[in-house]
Amino acid sequence: MLKPDRLLLWVAALVLVVGMPLANLLPPTSPLHVSNFTLNLFGKFLTYAILALGLDLLWGYAGVLSLGHGVFFGLGAYAMGMHLMLEIGAKSVYQSALPDFMVWNQVKTLPFFWRPFYSASFTLVAVVLVPGLFALVFGFLAFRSRIRGVYLSIITQALALSAWLVFNRNEMNLGGTNGLADFKTFFGIPLNQPSTQRLLYVITAVALVGAWALCRWITRSRAGKVLVAIRDSETRVLFSGYSPANYKLFVFVVSAMLAGVAGALYAPQVGIITPAKIGVLPSIEMVVWVAAGGRGTLVGAVLGAIGVNWIQSWLTTSYPDLWLIFLGALFMGVVLFFPDGALGAFQRLGQHLGALLRRRPSAPMSSTPIQSIGETNVSRPASRTGHPRSEPASPTPLQKA
Amino acid sequence: MRRFALALIVAAWLAAPAVGHAAAPAADVERALADLAGADVERREAAVAVIGKTGDPKWLAFLAALRDGSVYARKKGGQLEILVGGSKSTQGDKDVIEIKSAYDGAPLGTMPVADLIEVSADRRLRIAIKPFLDADETRGQFADPDANVRRGAAIKLANQADAGAAPTVEAALAKEKDPWVRQALAEALALIRLAHGDAAARAAAATTLGGLHSLSAVPALKRLEGDAGASPAEREAASTAIKKIERWTLLTTTVETAFQGASLASILLLMALGLAIVFGLMGVINMAHGELMALGAYTTYVVQNWFRASWPQAFEAYFLVALPLSFLVAATAGVVLERGVIRHLYGRPLETLLLTWGASLIIQQGLRLQFGAANVDVSSPGWLSGGVPVMVGVTLPYNRVFIIGLATVCVAAMYWLLFRSSAGLRIRAVTQNRAMSACLGVRASMVDATTFALGAGLAGLAGCALTQIGNVGPSLGQNYIVDSFMVVVTGGVGKLAGTILAAAGIGALNKGIEPALGAVFAKVAILIAVMLFLQRRPAGLFATRGRNAEA
Amino acid sequence: MAAYSRRDFLKGSLAAGAGVAALGFPNIITAQGKEPIKFGVLHSLSGTMAISEVSLRDVVLMAAEEINAKGGVLGRKLQPVVVDPASNWDLFAEKAKQLLLQDKVAVVFGCWTSVSRKSVLPVFENNNGLLFYPVQYEGEECSKNVFYTGATPNQQLIPAAEYMMSKEGGSYKKFYLLGTDYVFPRTANKILRAFLLAKGVPKENIEEEYTPFNHQDYQTIVGKIKRFASGGSATVLSTINGDSNVPFYKEFGNQGLRSENAPIMAFSVAEDELRGMDTSALVGHLAAWNYYQSVDAPQNKKFVNAFKEYAVKAKLPGGAKRVTDDPMEAAYFGVYIWKQAVEKAKSTDVDAVRKAVYGQEFLAPGGKIKMDEANHHTYKPVLIGEILKDGQFKVVSRSKGLVRAEPWSAYTSPDKGCDWVKEKGTYQKKA
């Protein structure tokens, strides 16, 4: 017998994976119809959600705040994009086998690192491995030398900046500012068909569910507890015989891979990937999604990613000038008042209601708040005090004794 | 062809100075003036020649006015009268302008700009005017008290290398004292001789130019070196000179690079200083630092406009007012930020990071709504534009010299404040042990506010300084924030010395490799370097080692 | 005021859009003719590009108001749908989709950077939309669904280079090609280089260099230019993007370089950018465009005043200080070209309108312009301007008559052409 909140979760998942595409199949006249545009939009949001899951695993659980996840997202997206570019072949504006930008960059032969991407299977692997390996190297250097807390955040931010600079450079043969665009087919299937978009959506949704299952499995395992422990007291973990560096590295790589997958699914759905997705700002925005949704709870991360972006695409239409102000306010509000994000807010609400209901002998529905959905909700208000402790290396001399 | 003719005329005129002046405009000049007001390019050019040929200083002054675009025509009776416009001003709702007669510049009162037709001098006309004025101007300029003016004149003659100019230059050289002007004059003379002298003179000139390290002579010398017709002596002289100059160029390039490094370092330092203080002393990662800089910059902009409007005569001084003001404005904003939100988050650096980033977005968009998305223009005061020559081929821009100075002052001030003043004592006390200093009656909250205000103020100062080299827009801060953070992290938190050293190191390194790698990859290289550096010292250059704090 | 009316428009359109999307019987709505015609405005109102693009939104909305004031198009009012892609290239694609699929707009006026155009291109082609692109660009593009009212390289770069080589230009012999690192400067310099070499300029007299977006520190580069220019007769052909220009020109002046000795010919500096600059350092330097606010023509005076009034009326920042420039003019007459085409086609159907656009003529503020009969680009005059103290341009040279647009430069891809009447877009010329 499922708990009602668990049920809620499954229903939500079902609606996302099956409901939306089916609704898209309905005739436009039916009230339940979901337009291609909306479906495509949500497809994009779901890719963000995948990334958010990884980021949450890293930040919400292990307490490692990466401000450079745009890079891994970008790596995945570029890996996929490169394959799609090569698929275009001579159908491009210049009717050349080379990608357009190479033609106007006077590149005569395909650069060596492009060649492998002719192979679909290689691409599918690269989408995960390239970000993974990159994260492995970077993380190894960072965690081995015990760069922690804010230091790590700033280093990752620097990483985002330099990656952005490099990807913008046309000499890199990655399309410079324009990035990779104008994809025609997705592994042979023409992209401009609604059916393809629907397919992509379903793939993304399934990938999201998979990613969620993976993260849940990790957080439920003892390793998951070790991660939380690291956030609480890295030294204690160290002296309990675990190597925090390895655990951080592990989760860093996993989240990078998830980001890569997200990017790979993003590129064909949006039809373009540019360095603009890699830079400092996008990377921080990704953090907002998690923070807003509720860090430390997987569902929160997903909610945040979808919610924030939904609001963005609405605000940028109806109140263009206010978008940034809203984003900023959201940020400050979350940090100040809802350290555990929207989900946390709901939960506390739920708990209050639960309390009220429990007054009466027969509470109609179980008062278990949503928090018990899957995760060990690690960022209850307790975690607010938990945080500074969790960063021995944090430069603050002002820790209240 | 025409140009050559003009050159000859000028030469002739220079050779035999002080021709008698026509008292009143002659008929041909009258006609020329009429042509000037017309549209026919050829005739206007001819007209310039006519007026120029009179050699009358007053007419030359007129030509100068024409070139500077302050010549107008007004309908008078049937035809147009040519006038010279003076300073503009606003009377009531319309702009009016002082007008003077074309010839002797006798004031004719003021009249609305709208009623005047601008007699413009396009590029072509100005090229026609140039030789006449050059000839005359050089005279005036060589007499000018300002060394830079005299030097400018010399350089101009050097570029033209007209044979006719030689006597003027010699004359000037004879009575010139200032070394830089002498240098320029000698260079001009040598170049002229190189162009027009006989074999011996050319050889001598070549040697001289070599001795003068004249970079601008290299093309001419190269030509001479390769000139089959030239005598071996000349070619020999030329090639030795070229070698000499090239060696010198190497030196100057190094000096320039060094200065550029210092300049970049000082900028980084200015930006990072405030950050370092807030970060190091309070453990607050202030992502809004860049926006506080933007605030400082916009303050400068506002002050400038204010001076433009109210005190045009004191405009040069606006920057001196802007400096302290931008400090204050940013500091105030800082206090608001600190008291308003940040104080709730002490001891949680990551939260402060997110929070301040949110704040930065709001400030940014606020600025955009207030001042518009476009950049705003902040013009440099005279004393911050141009540069000072320090050695042949090296001119140090004043604005950069100024910023280096400013950075030095700020650092000194910080040191005094933190380590010599009682306020600094309190700050350090709170930094080290909040509870204890509270017991000792230090008002921690007060100190926090001051410290943050200080950091913010420094940001404002940096922003103000940046208006002199960069542009001022809502997203100004974004361009700098990451760099500043890198400096702070590399320097080691809470260590001024570290910050200074890091800024210097990064600046120098960056400028050292930029010529080779280009801007982007230089930056990337820096970031990688920092990354590897942190491998050795995870807590930066001057990390406080010591008994490990408890877990 | 207009701002508000726009808001209201917007709400209306959104509601309608939602209605259409949800209930989905657009045919009924559009059936009763008096329904307003919706058009999209796709310019960044926030982010880095807002600097340039906000003005384009303003001028497009102004044009729409003018047209509505004169009774609209086919007796129907124009109704703008303004969206903000926030200088975020993938948001451009998303917003384009939204405009075409959800709001079902008849035409979209938008984009500035080539990357934004490239990112929306597939959207317009897949959904057969119509985009008017108002900015001078690198060419080498030929889309069935885009009309380019800005200049192609041969309408800006080549004439400018020719001018600098000419006697009245100062007959310069050494060229420093300096640009921001993105597609326009890269392609522009590729073409310029090809042209200069073709004109017999030796390789060693051409330098080429790129800096990243909003690069601030030009010390090193200006140092290089100084050495390059020593000995005279050198000029800089600059495709530096708006933001980096101030630091560049300042450094240029401060290190002792003057426009008489080494003038800068800029391809991306227009009046609107100059608003944000301390022009004292720029005076005497040059730019190449197809329109300047200073163009002396009655319809231009009307245009400039109209815009200033509009800016005041709509309480736009800057108000009466606002200026007009080339992309704004191109955006402005783009709206009118579309209007004329719709009236000629008696419908807003994309294919009908496209055919109607071919050969359309219009008396634009800068002078009469003409849409090409086949290649989706615009015949324009070419003007070399010189920067004045007040941030305006003095025209120092103007092309004889209109110059035909060549999307494929004769210097880099002489074998290619663009034609949507006889051919299917880009085609290989028969040798």
Next chain:
Amino acid sequence: MNDAIIYLEDVTVSYDGFKALSRLNFFMDRRELRVVIGPNGAGKTTLLDVISGRVKPEHGRVIFGRNTDLTVLSENEIAALGIGRKFQTPSVFVNLTVWENVELSLRRPSKGVLATLMSRDGGEARDRIAATLDTVGLGAKGGAPAGALSHGEKQWLEIGMVMAQDPELLLVDEPVAGLTEEETARTGELLLSIAAERSVLVIEHDMEFVRQIARTVTVLHQGGLLCEGPVEQVQRDPRVLEVYLGQRGSASRDAVEATR
């Protein structure tokens, strides 16, 4: 000497010039409960840091058991060898339950990422956890979040966690700082019971407590070994009186400070 549990041979540690330990020689038997005392800055905590691998000595050797050189190992490797450390201020995982705290500390064949991902605890492990919790008197609170425990309970939980590691050598830093009389007494018994089958190295200020538990006492002074022996002998030692008991003031101030 062959049944030594830990052996330091003229170890020197210095932070920016200041010598925290200078040529210290220290030796400890198996199943010994040793108390190290000494005024502030004597290098007591540094001694623990050196043994537990948190600080690497510039000079000297640190031998664990027969011949394992600790100076080349990292903290977690040392911990895995069987050296447990209890910090002065209790450090537990506030966001995990008491049970989970012990569960993580439990001694296991491998504490690598993969192993930890895969393995689930069997009954035997659960019994050990339960047992540990009982010994530290937290048996009832297994489900509570550690953040909710009182100061004393946290101290015991941490001791429990260290015991769960089943270490051969237990390093304890001021275990009774800030505890009530009664808590102090209980802690004392706890340590003594542990010392029955393990070696325990305790650093302490509170002389009362020292007398309660100590057999042999080592006095550190300025990073060097001052003297060593039974409590009463040490207390009579004039040097000790001079440097330490002589300034009981400082000792008690330390105690005060420790209660922060």
